[in-house]
Amino acid sequence: MATIQEEIKELKEEKNAIILAHNYQPKEIQEIADFLGDSLELCIKASEIDDKDLVVFCGVDFMAETAHILNPDKKIVIPDLEAECPMAHMLPEEELLKAKEEHPDAGVILYVNSIAEAKQHADTLCTSANAVKVTESLPHDEILFGPDKNLGTHVQERVDKKIIPTPKDGHCYVHRLFHVEDVELKREEYPNAVIICHPECNKEVQDACDEVLSTGGMLRFIAESDAEEFVIGTEIDMITRINSEIPGKKLYPLLEGAICKTMKLHTLEKVRDALKNEAPEVTLPEEVAQKSLKAVNHMLEASK
Ligand code: SF4
Structure with a gap:
C-alpha cells in the first residue's frame, strides 16, 4: 500500500502542483514541500510559478491570499482553511481607513501579515526581512505601519522617519x-x-x-x-x-x-486531500485582489 508521502508525490505530478511551505511548518510538512521559505521568499516564489496549475500553500491565510493576489488565474489551496494568523486580523480595513484620515500625509506600509481588505489601502507591504529597506523606499516622512507594533519599533530605530503604529498594540502572540x-x-x-x-x-x-x-x-x-x-x-x-x-x-x-497553533493545523492527510480535491481554495473578491497587487508588487520591487 502506498504511503501518504507517495500518494502526495503521485497527486502532485498528476495535478501539476507545487507545495509551498513556511519555515514554521511541522517537520513532516517541511519534508514533502517543494519550496520552503519565510514570507518574503514565499512571495517571490509565488510570483514565479508560471509552469504549475495548482499551488498547495502550507502556511497561514494571508500567505495563501498573497499567492492568490500574485496568481489570480491559478488555483491556490490551503490544507486547512482555519489556519489564520491572529495578528493579521488585528488591523481591520475600517481601522486603517480611520488612521489614514487622521494622518492624510503619511505613507502606509503594512506587514505582509495583514488581511487583503487592509492591504488594498497600503502604499506598499513589507516582511520582517525587508521592512527597513521598504520603509526607506517611500518618499513620506511619516509612515502608518501595521499591524505589528514590535516590527514597527524595530524599523523606527533604523530609519529617519516617524513610524505611527497602527493599531497601537498589534502583535504576534507566539x-x-x-x-x-x-x-x-x-x-x-x-x-x-x-x-x-x-x-x-x-x-x-x-x-x-x-x-x-x-x-x-x-x-x-x-x-x-x-x-x-x-x-x-x-x-x-x-x-x-x-x-x-x-x-x-x-x-x-x-x-x-x-x-504557532494555526501553522500546525496542516497535516499530511490534509495536504493529500487538498491535492486530491483541489480544495479548500483561497480566493478574494477580484477588486480587492487587484487593488492589493499594487502594494505587493511595490514590495517585491523595493526588495530587489
Ligand atoms: S507565528 Fe505569529 S505572526 Fe506568524 S503566523 Fe503565527 S501568529 Fe501569525
Whole structure:
C-alpha cells in the first residue's frame, strides 16, 4: 500500500502542483514541500510559478491570499482553511481607513501579515526581512505601519522617519511569549551561543539578544557564522528548518513552548486531500485582489 508521502508525490505530478511551505511548518510538512521559505521568499516564489496549475500553500491565510493576489488565474489551496494568523486580523480595513484620515500625509506600509481588505489601502507591504529597506523606499516622512507594533519599533530605530503604529498594540502572540529572563537564562546555560530573535519579539527581548533577524535572515546568518551554538528566538519549527539545511550546528530554542497553533493545523492527510480535491481554495473578491497587487508588487520591487 502506498504511503501518504507517495500518494502526495503521485497527486502532485498528476495535478501539476507545487507545495509551498513556511519555515514554521511541522517537520513532516517541511519534508514533502517543494519550496520552503519565510514570507518574503514565499512571495517571490509565488510570483514565479508560471509552469504549475495548482499551488498547495502550507502556511497561514494571508500567505495563501498573497499567492492568490500574485496568481489570480491559478488555483491556490490551503490544507486547512482555519489556519489564520491572529495578528493579521488585528488591523481591520475600517481601522486603517480611520488612521489614514487622521494622518492624510503619511505613507502606509503594512506587514505582509495583514488581511487583503487592509492591504488594498497600503502604499506598499513589507516582511520582517525587508521592512527597513521598504520603509526607506517611500518618499513620506511619516509612515502608518501595521499591524505589528514590535516590527514597527524595530524599523523606527533604523530609519529617519516617524513610524505611527497602527493599531497601537498589534502583535504576534507566539513571539510575545519571550521575555528578557528567558534570554538571561539561556545566556547562563549556553555562554558560547549566539542568541538570535525575530523582530516580532518585544523591544526589550530584541535589545537583550545578539541578533534580530527574519527567519530567512537567521538561516543565512547561521550558515555564514563560525559560531557552533545558537539560541533561536522564534517559532519552534524554525529549528527543524535550520537543522535540515545546515546540519552540524547546535541549536537551542529560546522557549520550547513557542508554537504557532494555526501553522500546525496542516497535516499530511490534509495536504493529500487538498491535492486530491483541489480544495479548500483561497480566493478574494477580484477588486480587492487587484487593488492589493499594487502594494505587493511595490514590495517585491523595493526588495530587489
Ligand atoms: S507565528 Fe505569529 S505572526 Fe506568524 S503566523 Fe503565527 S501568529 Fe501569525
